[in-house]
Amino acid sequence: MSVTAQRLQITAANPDPALLDLPWHIPLEQWPQETLAALPRGISRHIVRFARLSGRVIAIKEIGETVAYREYELLRQLRKLDVPSVEPVGVITGRRSPEGEPLEAVLITQHLTFSLPYRALFSQSLRPDTATRLIDALAVLLVRLHLAGFYWGDVSLSNTLFRRDAETFAAYLVDAETGDLHDVLTPGQRSYDLEVARVNIIGELMDLQAGEFLDEDEDAVGIGEALVVRYQELWRALTETESFGFGERWRVQARIDRLNDLGFDVGELDITTDLDGTTVRIQPKVVDAGHHSRRLMRLTGLDVQENQARRLLNDLDEFRAATDRQADDEAFVAHDWLTDIFEPAVRSVPRELRGKLEPAQIYHELLDHRWYLSQQQHRDVPMPEVAASYVATILPTRPDEQSVLGTRAEDLRDGEPASDEDPDLLLG
Template identity: 65%
Template sequence: MALDMTTARPWPALLDLPWRQPLEEWPEEQLAALPRGLSRHVVRFVRLEGRVVAIKEIKADIAVREYNMLRMLRRLGQPVVEPIGVVRGRLTKGGEPLDACLLTRHLQFSLPYRAMLSQSLRPETATRLIDALAVLLVRLHLIGFWWGDVSLSNTLFKRSAGEFAAYLVDAETGELHDKLTDGQREHDLDIARVNIAGELMDLQAGGFLGDEYDPVEVSDRIIERYQILWKELTAIERFDVGERWRVDERIRQLNSLGFDVGELDITTDFDGATIQIQPKIVDAGHHSRRLLRLAGLDVEDNQARRLLNDLDSYRAANDRQNDDEEQVAHDWLMQIYEPVTRTAPPEMRRKIEPAELFHEVLEHRWYMSEAAHRDFPIEEAARDYIATVLPAKPDDSTVVGVDTEEMPVRADR
């Protein structure tokens, strides 16, 4: 039986991997030591030509289905891991059949929740992860995707200007519909609440999560946050014709939540007395798209919001409100952003993304100014941050603290 390899683009180096061995027996020298989340399947990371590939051993039909689903979700602009390919027809040297493998690109600077919580033992960390997961779930539901296995384990998290951005990493049970029913959405929320509570209880039982956390209370938060977001994005609003300013107010409110309005459905009563509006097409990433257009920086939306604030401050400080916006953004990029992000020595730059580094320097400058009761130039704040804070930061691009797959898990999970 010949090896069958399906990939989005040719990658000959994949042929050099030991496909005739079970994944759990692959030699250590071929593996990348990255933190792994919990999985029902064997998962390993492999370094290949300077890139890191996540490989999951799974039944062939499920692997193909998940590969196609991930490709579809990426085409729809959703935050999911990038699928690379599927390898089928694997046999051991003795001729015994092996499961297929699903290949995805490792999301750089991302972490599974168990690694995130084990290194950040602050009570608010878990709630921020839940908020990020709620945003992800709303985005997926808006395009008609029913996840079927919502959990922290099936999500990767990246830092984004002090918050977190969530990415779907496991679409094995997912289904794509034209539109979800209220029952389908509620089913996903019920699954999420039960799974999250169990995952946090596992961490507490293993001593990796403090008693100040209430797993059930934290898991209930996803319902609250999801419902707030869903209402803002889908609710119909009615008002008098003379209050047309409320259309702009509604758009601004959606933008403040990180969503961009692509189209509004606006209707009036037969007598023209009232107007009804409902966002018809919405998508996340308002701030990131604006920053990409202005400065060519492709970053997380919270990071983009913070960088845009600094760009606006730069514009005001230099009395350039009437100048071309793109020219001001170019000058800010050359004079402020790039010099600050290049201040860190090369051996430290792998610890943190440039946009997150810039955000943390801004935060550090604020704390310095508050303590000294005076302003500090950003260059001075950057030097102080790199000398006093960055060396102690964990390296998000490699191993963080503990192999999360080795953490104890309750026997009933």
């Protein structure tokens, strides 16, 4: 749908009339502070700013008109394929200054809540293996993109956003500008994407070391190489052909269970036998990420990250065993766990503190805190006591939307230059 006002052309699936209230006649780098939302900075080739719109936050990137439309369509296709990526809002063209000078088109995306660019994730309070955990998340994202037939062309930490996912991170594609969607990627396309990722990551980590965000003893080259290893291991697990004797048909289910453990569902298997029927070959044909998150959604309606779902499902299983309800219908047990355990625990967090973490992440941290208190006090501490202790001693110290940071986003912003070469990042 397109709306024209003062020569503006707004292309969006669901255009928000409030878009017309933003100062499109001003170059993005000169937008007034009262319009902008303060979020941590990253690195981008383009001018990018965050703005408030109808009670939410959007990211706005100045970019050429043709590229803006192309990236908008690519992001829409990736969302349909259920690939972790930012949500496209629209494209605005026809911008002019009050003097009549043409201004660049803009691509608008929805701000990914509870997410941060990689530069904002590095502080002295983070675990030493933070870089490794980010690389693991990026490897999973890259495999998912390649399985969907998406060639990225510019894989990097800078073009990725990260969200907390239990003890790990989940990675989201931000910049699809250089990407392309195919039915199937060739080995050469995948290898090139992987090599670009390795080189970019090494450079980004060395840059962090130069800025004293990352310990200089960290092996930047080794971490870049680790991405290649992690990617290749995961790709083989999801796609390789496995052969076994006809009497070992149990290995078909074992292969499916192994992929489930990795967080993937197998939608279709290609199973063939040789002419004399002594050898069986299996190869996954359709593999979908989100095994645990889909199961939790089906049982409880909770829409969470994959590792958060794994942790919550484990707690659900423990609840089922503790109440001796293994013979009951799983859906009924899940309903009781949700209403009697999960929701009361999350609701125990005061309203003014709920913006600090996602509910599933809060519950994950409550489980960690329960273990700590139980070990300390040599007893099973009830969840109401755990929640009270957590709210009183831990959650208030968390900066909003930055549970992994030991410093405020504003402090990180002040430490980085506000220039065309280093603008706010939400889409690259």
